[in-house]
Amino acid sequence: MEDATVDAPPWGKRRSVIRVVWDAIGARMLALPKPTNRYRLMQNTRIPMRDGVVLLADVLVPLGDSKGTVLFRSPYGWSPLIAGLTASMYARHGYTVVLARCRGTFGSGGSFEPLVNEAADGADTVAWLRRQPWFTGTFATAGGSYLGCAQFAILTDPPPELVTSIIQCTAFDLGRQIHRGGALALDTWFGWTLAVLRQESGFARASIKARRAREQDKRHERALPLLEGAGTAFGQRAPWYQEWIRRREMDDPYWRAYDFSAALHRIEIPVLVQVGWQDVFLDQGVQTVERLQERGADVAMTAGPWTHKSAPLEGGYTVKETLQWLDQHFTSTSRRRSSPVRAFVGGAEKWISLPSWPPASKEVVLYPHATGALLPDLPVEGATVEFTYRPDDPTPSLGGPLNGPNAGRIDDSALADRDDVLTFTGAPLEAPLSIIGSPRVELTQGLSNPYADVFARLSVVDRAGRSRNLTEGFVRLDPDRISGAVGLKLDPTAHEFQKGERIRLVLAGGSFPRWERNIGTEENPATSADLAPSRRIIDLRRSRLILPTTPTR
Numbered sequence: 001m002e003d004a005t006v007d008a009p010p011w012g013k014r015r016s017v018i019r020v021v022w023d024a025i026g027a028r029m030l031a032l033p034k035p036t037n038r039y040r041l042m043q044n045t046r047i048p049m050r051d052g053v054v055l056l057a058d059v060l061v062p063l064g065d066s067k068g069t070v071l072f073r074s075p076y077g078w079s080p081l082i083a084g085l086t087a088s089m090y091a092r093h094g095y096t097v098v099l100a101r102c103r104g105t106f107g108s109g110g111s112f113e114p115l116v117n118e119a120a121d122g123a124d125t126v127a128w129l130r131r132q133p134w135f136t137g138t139f140a141t142a143g144g145s146y147l148g149c150a151q152f153a154i155l156t157d158p159p160p161e162l163v164t165s166i167i168q169c170t171a172f173d174l175g176r177q178i179h180r181g182g183a184l185a186l187d188t189w190f191g192w193t194l195a196v197l198r199q200e201s202g203f204a205r206a207s208i209k210a211r212r213a214r215e216q217d218k219r220h221e222r223a224l225p226l227l228e229g230a231g232t233a234f235g236q237r238a239p240w241y242q243e244w245i246r247r248r249e250m251d252d253p254y255w256r257a258y259d260f261s262a263a264l265h266r267i268e269i270p271v272l273v274q275v276g277w278q279d280v281f282l283d284q285g286v287q288t289v290e291r292l293q294e295r296g297a298d299v300a301m302t303a304g305p306w307t308h309k310s311a312p313l314e315g316g317y318t319v320k321e322t323l324q325w326l327d328q329h330f331t332s333t334s335r336r337r338s339s340p341v342r343a344f345v346g347g348a349e350k351w352i353s354l355p356s357w358p359p360a361s362k363e364v365v366l367y368p369h370a371t372g373a374l375l376p377d378l379p380v381e382g383a384t385v386e387f388t389y390r391p392d393d394p395t396p397s398l399g400g401p402l403n404g405p406n407a408g409r410i411d412d413s414a415l416a417d418r419d420d421v422l423t424f425t426g427a428p429l430e431a432p433l434s435i436i437g438s439p440r441v442e443l444t445q446g447l448s449n450p451y452a453d454v455f456a457r458l459s460v461v462d463r464a465g466r467s468r469n470l471t472e473g474f475v476r477l478d479p480d481r482i483s484g485a486v487g488l489k490l491d492p493t494a495h496e497f498q499k500g501e502r503i504r505l506v507l508a509g510g511s512f513p514r515w516e517r518n519i520g521t522e523e524n525p526a527t528s529a530d531l532a533p534s535r536r537i538i539d540l541r542r543s544r545l546i547l548p549t550t551p552t553r
Contacts, residue, residue, distance in 0.1 A: 012040030012061050022084030023092065029085070030316025033323070035092035037062040044107065047100065047128045049121055055108040057100040057125075058083070060091035061134050067094040068163065068330040069139035071129065073122060073150040074099070075114075075196065077106040081203060086143075086312055086319075093323055095330075096136055100125055102150070106200060114146075114240050115174055116257045118153035126159045137161065140326060144168030144274070144312060145281075155263035164329045165267075166322050168274040169311050171284040172263060175255035178244050180283070182476030183453060184516040184525075188280050190221045191403040193234060193241045221513060224529035245526045264291045270298040272325045274318050276306030277346070277471070277493055278408045280401040286492050289341075289357050300325075301357055303343045303494065307407040343436065346409070346470070347460070347496035348552075358437040358492070361548035366503065368424035368540050374505055375426065379540040386538065387420050389452065389509025389518070391531040395420050397514040399469045400457070401491070412459060413467040415506055422538065424545075425461055426503040433497045437548030439471060441488045441505070444542035448535035450479035453518045456488050457506040458545070460497055467504055470495050474515055479522070485542065496552060505545050509534055 015023070019041070027035065042059040049055060058078050070090050076082065078099040091097045103121055104112030129135055138161050141151045148170025155165065171177040178189055194217060198206040210217070223229030226245045234241060247254050271292060275285035285301075292299040302321060306314055328336055339353030366374045370383050389395065395418065399410035416423040441456040457472040473490040497503060510517055519525050520532030 012042045012059070015039070015041055016080070019080040019084065019088070022080040023088050024084075026084035026086075026089060027092070030089070030313065030319050032089055032316055032320060033093070035089070037064060037092055037094045039063060039088075039091040039097075047125055049103075049110075049124045053103060053108075053110040055101060055103060055110075055121065055125070056106070057098055059134070060088060060097040060099070062091050062094050062096065065094075066096045066134075066136050068326070069096040069098065069129070069136045070326065071098045071125070071139050071141050072100065072143045072147055073102060073118070073125065073141075074143065074147050075102040075105040075112060076146070076199060077101060079203065089319060090142075090323070090326070095326065096134060098129065102146075112196075114258075115149055115153070118150045119156055119260070122150060122154040123157060123159075126154065126161070130161070138163045138330070140164045140166065140329070142166040142168075142322060145170055145308065149174060149260070152260035152263045155267055156260050158263075158266055158269065162269055164270045164272070164325065166272045166274070166325055167285075167288065168318060169276055169279045169281050169285065169306075169308055171281050172288060173259045173261050173284065175250055175258040177281065177284060178258075179248065179250065181474040181515065183474070183518070184226070184245055185280065185514065186221060186516040187397065187402055187404070187513040189241065189244060190230075190233075190513075193238045197234060197237055224519070224525060226516070226526045246524070248524065264288065265295075267292060267297055270329060271300070272322070273299065273301045274311065274321070275301065275303045276308065276311045277303060277344070277491075278305070278307045278401050279311060280308050280403070282401065282491050286357065293356055300337055300340045301342070303341075303492070305344045305346060305409075308401065308403065309407070343494045345434070345436070345494045345496050347498055347501075348432075348434075352494075358548065359550055361435075361437050361550050364433075364547045364549045366426060366505070366545045366547070368422070368505060368507075368538070368543055368545070370540060372424055373426070374424040374503060374545065381541055383540040384537050385422055385540065386536055387422055387509070388533050388535045389420050390533045391517045391519050393420075394512035394517040395455070395508040395510050397511045400472055400511070400514065402514055409468050409470070411466055412457070412469045412506075413465075415508070416467065420508060422507040424505045424507075428463075428500050428502055429497055431499055432552045433503075433547075434495070434550050434552045435497075435547050436494045436550045438492045439490045439548065440546040441473065441490065441507075442542075442544050442546070443486045443488065443507070444484070444539040445486070446537040446539070447477075447482055449520050449532055450477070450482045451518060451520050451522065451532070452477050452482070452534040452536070453510045453515070454486055454488060455506075455508045455511045455515075456490060458490060458493075459504040459506060460495070461502040461504050463500045472511070474511060476518065503547075507538070509536065
């Protein structure tokens with residue numbers, strides 16, 4: 001327990017017993033270095049906004065000299081559990097930590113409208129920060145998911161006091177993430193809305209409610225029309241979700257409030273981007289790095305074997321790295337990062353260092369054959385295969401970037417047993433094969449219905465015949481432009497196929513509920529339940545898988 005000392009600041013109070021316990025649990029779970037500081041706490045500090053609304057924040061002030069200030073802005077609250085697992089460790093290592101609660105959440109005034117107010121509220125929070133007697137004069141921003149979006153909102157007009165940002169598993173343009181590939185990312189955003197609506201009942205109650213209502217929630221998520229399911233599940237408590245499923249055009253002015261891509265042209269400070277190979281936001285995380293690299297900005301990336309939910313906690317890797325990054329940019333006590341890019345290579349199960357992303361690679365092309373083989377040889381002219389996508393029994397999502405318990409890399413062998421899925425499997429490899437980057441699929445097909453989606457996945461089949469997913473991609477086809485080849489870029493990955501393993505390409509007409517089903521008509525699924533199937537005939541000679549291979553390390 002903390003004692004009053006001459007180093008104690010003239011503000012704040014001691015940590016409660018429950019906060020001490022969760023701080024200790026967090027440090028143990030994440031295998032963090034021994035803390036160097038104790039801290040005092042100012043709870044429910046008031047932050048005035050320009051429109052008269054008052055937001056709340058908790059401020060953690062370390063005893064003794066502070067290295068700098070770290071700002072987190074979150075709609076998820078800052079209970080002792082959440083703070084102990086994600087933020088208080090920075091105060092215990094010498095940083096003043098501001099845990100701000102977004103508008104309309106956990107006692108902060110106003111109404112919660114996802115992202116709509118974050119640019120203005122973030123700027124007003126920084127203006128308030130400057131006036132505080134405990135402010136150290138410089139600060140960093142940190143956090144993932146929505147907290148990362150809130151960072152991008154601030155970075156559209158970067159404050160001069162901002163030293164660095166640590167952005168984890170997030171998007172700079174959320175509208176294009178909500179409708180990634182041209183279709184609603186149903187699993188992610190229905191689930192997120194449910195969680196937001198339940199969270200203020202407390203972690204335990206919200207978890208129990210979610211468990212008890214799991215089957216009911218699934219029915220509401222999968223109901224058609226989408227607005228009916230949403231209305232039953234949320235009532236009038238989540239007006240944003242109804243807008244998300246209605247508005248299908250990304251040039252709709254509605255989506256401007258969700259687009260912080262201007263930040264990528266204005267960032268001049270060092271930025272650390274942390275992404276997971278199985279995270280829903282992986283594509284925009286990597287795009288952030290690539291676009292900052294093009295500008296010559298000081299950007300680093302860490303890509304690990306994480307899902308969206310595991311990234312903040314798994315092994316404590318991201319937290320320990322964040323501590324090192326902060327020390328590097330606020331003090332002279334930490335060595336500079338040795339390489340801008342660190343990537344975990346699955347299969348080989350090791351970390352590698354790279355000077356930039358993506359690394360140079362050599363393309364290896366494999367062709368699908370009517371026998372189900374995946375070979376370097378071209379199929380014969382006229383070779384085709386076909387399948388029919390039926391929206392009344394949509395192809396299921398098995399593993400990959402999901403929100404639920406089946407997220408990440410899992411056994412996806414069951415997909416090969418479905419008649420609406422095509423699988424093409426290579427011969428056992430005679431030597432290891434390393435891929436780093438974004439695989440691509442080029443597909444030429446005929447369709448009986450112009451309203452159609454394409455889903456492609458790259459998997460690895462082990463010596464026992466079990467298939468596990470690596471990476472995937474999706475696109476909703478433009479019904480006015482269905483002729484010719486479809487180019488599909490899969491999510492970035494880093495994997496080393498081992499000797500004796502086989503490469504598998506999976507093709508389907510969807511992946512539900514990661515993406516909403518394509519109902520097969522010109523109607524908006526928000527308001528229509530009419531369904532029509534789509535028969536596909538794949539021209540094998542004009543279809544191929546392109547792998548970005550690199551020397552095995």
